[in-house]
Amino acid sequence: MRLTRPPTGDPLEPKAGRDTVRRHNLSLVLRAVRDAVEITRAGVSARVGLTRAAISSLVEQLLESGFLSESGKTFSGQAGRPGTVLKVARTGVAGLGVEINVDYVSVCVVDLAGTDRVRLVEHLDNRGTPPAVVLHRAAGIAARALASAAEQDLRPVGAALALPGLVSSGTVREAPNLGWSRVVAEAPFAAALAALRPGLPDLPVRSENEANLAALAELWFGDLRSVRTFLYLTGEIGVGGALVLDGELLRGAHGFAGEIGHVVVASDGPDCRCGSRGCLEQYAGQSALLRAAGLDGPTGATGVAELERRARAGDDRALRAIGGAGLMLGRVLAGAVNLFDPAVVVLGGIYRPLAPWLVPAAAGELATRVVSGLWPETGDRLRPASAAADAARGAAARVVQDILTDPLAYGTRAGQCG
Amino acid sequence: MRLTRPPTGDPLEPKAGRDTVRRHNLSLVLRAVRDAVEITRAGVSARVGLTRAAISSLVEQLLESGFLSESGKTFSGQAGRPGTVLKVARTGVAGLGVEINVDYVSVCVVDLAGTDRVRLVEHLDNRGTPPAVVLHRAAGIAARALASAAEQDLRPVGAALALPGLVSSGTVREAPNLGWSRVVAEAPFAAALAALRPGLPDLPVRSENEANLAALAELWFGDLRSVRTFLYLTGEIGVGGALVLDGELLRGAHGFAGEIGHVVVASDGPDCRCGSRGCLEQYAGQSALLRAAGLDGPTGATGVAELERRARAGDDRALRAIGGAGLMLGRVLAGAVNLFDPAVVVLGGIYRPLAPWLVPAAAGELATRVVSGLWPETGDRLRPASAAADAARGAAARVVQDILTDPLAYGTRAGQCG
Numbered sequence: 001m002r003l004t005r006p007p008t009g010d011p012l013e014p015k016a017g018r019d020t021v022r023r024h025n026l027s028l029v030l031r032a033v034r035d036a037v038e039i040t041r042a043g044v045s046a047r048v049g050l051t052r053a054a055i056s057s058l059v060e061q062l063l064e065s066g067f068l069s070e071s072g073k074t075f076s077g078q079a080g081r082p083g084t085v086l087k088v089a090r091t092g093v094a095g096l097g098v099e100i101n102v103d104y105v106s107v108c109v110v111d112l113a114g115t116d117r118v119r120l121v122e123h124l125d126n127r128g129t130p131p132a133v134v135l136h137r138a139a140g141i142a143a144r145a146l147a148s149a150a151e152q153d154l155r156p157v158g159a160a161l162a163l164p165g166l167v168s169s170g171t172v173r174e175a176p177n178l179g180w181s182r183v184v185a186e187a188p189f190a191a192a193l194a195a196l197r198p199g200l201p202d203l204p205v206r207s208e209n210e211a212n213l214a215a216l217a218e219l220w221f222g223d224l225r226s227v228r229t230f231l232y233l234t235g236e237i238g239v240g241g242a243l244v245l246d247g248e249l250l251r252g253a254h255g256f257a258g259e260i261g262h263v264v265v266a267s268d269g270p271d272c273r274c275g276s277r278g279c280l281e282q283y284a285g286q287s288a289l290l291r292a293a294g295l296d297g298p299t300g301a302t303g304v305a306e307l308e309r310r311a312r313a314g315d316d317r318a319l320r321a322i323g324g325a326g327l328m329l330g331r332v333l334a335g336a337v338n339l340f341d342p343a344v345v346v347l348g349g350i351y352r353p354l355a356p357w358l359v360p361a362a363a364g365e366l367a368t369r370v371v372s373g374l375w376p377e378t379g380d381r382l383r384p385a386s387a388a389a390d391a392a393r394g395a396a397a398r399v400v401q402d403i404l405t406d407p408l409a410y411g412t413r414a415g416q417c418g
Numbered sequence: 419m420r421l422t423r424p425p426t427g428d429p430l431e432p433k434a435g436r437d438t439v440r441r442h443n444l445s446l447v448l449r450a451v452r453d454a455v456e457i458t459r460a461g462v463s464a465r466v467g468l469t470r471a472a473i474s475s476l477v478e479q480l481l482e483s484g485f486l487s488e489s490g491k492t493f494s495g496q497a498g499r500p501g502t503v504l505k506v507a508r509t510g511v512a513g514l515g516v517e518i519n520v521d522y523v524s525v526c527v528v529d530l531a532g533t534d535r536v537r538l539v540e541h542l543d544n545r546g547t548p549p550a551v552v553l554h555r556a557a558g559i560a561a562r563a564l565a566s567a568a569e570q571d572l573r574p575v576g577a578a579l580a581l582p583g584l585v586s587s588g589t590v591r592e593a594p595n596l597g598w599s600r601v602v603a604e605a606p607f608a609a610a611l612a613a614l615r616p617g618l619p620d621l622p623v624r625s626e627n628e629a630n631l632a633a634l635a636e637l638w639f640g641d642l643r644s645v646r647t648f649l650y651l652t653g654e655i656g657v658g659g660a661l662v663l664d665g666e667l668l669r670g671a672h673g674f675a676g677e678i679g680h681v682v683v684a685s686d687g688p689d690c691r692c693g694s695r696g697c698l699e700q701y702a703g704q705s706a707l708l709r710a711a712g713l714d715g716p717t718g719a720t721g722v723a724e725l726e727r728r729a730r731a732g733d734d735r736a737l738r739a740i741g742g743a744g745l746m747l748g749r750v751l752a753g754a755v756n757l758f759d760p761a762v763v764v765l766g767g768i769y770r771p772l773a774p775w776l777v778p779a780a781a782g783e784l785a786t787r788v789v790s791g792l793w794p795e796t797g798d799r800l801r802p803a804s805a806a807a808d809a810a811r812g813a814a815a816r817v818v819q820d821i822l823t824d825p826l827a828y829g830t831r832a833g834q835c836g
Contacts, residue, residue, distance in 0.1 A: 253759050253760055259756040260756070263756055276789070343671035
């Protein structure tokens, strides 16, 4: 990911060395408070390993810049006399996440604690619309979410775009289901958003594959607990994927790893928008699923909700459609597990509500075809994604992560527009 | 990987702290000399960032323990007056690698510089033979290689086993083509080797998947140069695979990553020894290839050499067999590239001699099915493995890497049996 505008100060400014150390220590303190939820200065000192005096000075600066807040409570921890309780601020600096998918745009504002504070989802068909128009629409939705955030005294200082395709250096190389090829996304979105917010500071914008950001959301906010190595699948119009290895996204040589939707299921299967044939997406993507279930009318979220309703009611055609998709999913997942050996596989997007029927259908293939014999037919190694984790939240949280890494870079901006 | 006997000293010995720092510095100096090939003490000082006095003391100890040698040459580098040239010792401490595969055992002794100094390959059928007998045979071959090494004044101080299966904590969980399941390999091999070398110190033995070690050999000794993220395939009776990410083996959650031979090509294809059906191995493994070419008589290396000869002569059936295997290989590789996004794919084992015909057959599938469009039909992103890199050499070099990481642990042993 790349920032359209670097948020750091002038690299030629004097005392860069001492300034760098202080910025790093501010980040250490801020993250210590965030991780602890509630903590005293003495507690921070014990965690971070700096003197009480140094911590006090750093905390003062973070309080003044609005990153921390002090509660009236006092708290007697293990280290020293009772002290005032520190928390990360629940107002002020925040992150903006914008997922632009094929049939919806989802916008999320996340505060410094990682809490999802504003959510705005609009269902619309982005296929066949010029990319510039889609980005402009998304900026409009983002501007409305920013207005809601302002009502809560939240002021996002950066944005991340989640896009269903191969994203590298701010450019969408290919997003077959959107029909995008070599589309520059960050700068036009930033410009459109700036035009909608005259007088307010521009937001630096970064972009990333949506499955990658959904996987990070699962890692940060989901129910995985100690699991740090997993494969994440997200079913939408396309089927996206992401690999997380020891808590880090596996990006590959060009940043394009995780494209499980285009693994071949049947070499002579239906043509895929990617130019190949018989890709998983042609069997387990949203359109294929709805078509197989005879749901040609309702599309998008409405169609998936109807499919889930029918499956719950025991509708034979719906159950066969999901079962067929689950079988193909299991076959491709078995290969992916043989290659990558994840601890668990997480099913997100439309697979989450359909998991009660998809998981059993995929389980047999996994049990038979995973060579380690480590994939028993029962258990929770194939599981639905957490409700609280999606790509828009992952995108917003990615911005918050940037803030926590170098608060001063955003604190200055906070001062400008406070 | 795990050592059957830890090579480090008594953890309760006094001055552990200072001792640890010195051990670390000895390793820094030894690796600096190895990387530089030829270097003076001043050069080492400049590279490592320790004082000349400290470097001299460390170099003395490494010379006395036989890890370094001094040449008569003097060399005027950038730092200070001309000095004597240091090199890693080409005699004494070395590593032993033993690849036990389905139809051969290959043993290799590598010196501290990484040079392959002894090689002994015996072709024999290890299928249907009890694991204890196979391990005993392999120990006999290793003992003969050790005798050859002694002729060159080389004294391996540790051994690594390369095994065609899922290896974890010294146990082969599954090696379908050997017919092994839950076989403890390290201890019986170590015991058999010790019995053949009475009076000599026991060698600590570790074990690892053979494709992983072949991939490391390619990384360390092959022609990849700056490529640090690649997928390695090795065609034998089975088809093994390894993923290298930024110069490190990707092991997955249980150490079983890279099993590309058991990715499904055709869900209803021939039964595979792993319990699944239609695995890549059933189309592109050695037996399948020879059978498709009508080579039912000659097996193993003889059969592959005959297949290569016939392909070179333009024999239609041989070319069709290799072309068919290449097509299936390309299909599975396209999926693996979509998932992992390697910079290159390396074909080792029997695929190396067959690459002139396999690569063009696989290229079309890769060009069509890799979603990034980053896999052009021509180019060298799919390439044969280097001749100098194989699993036995990787295994021996893995031992040398251990020595370089903590020379003192092996230096003591060197003293015991010098």
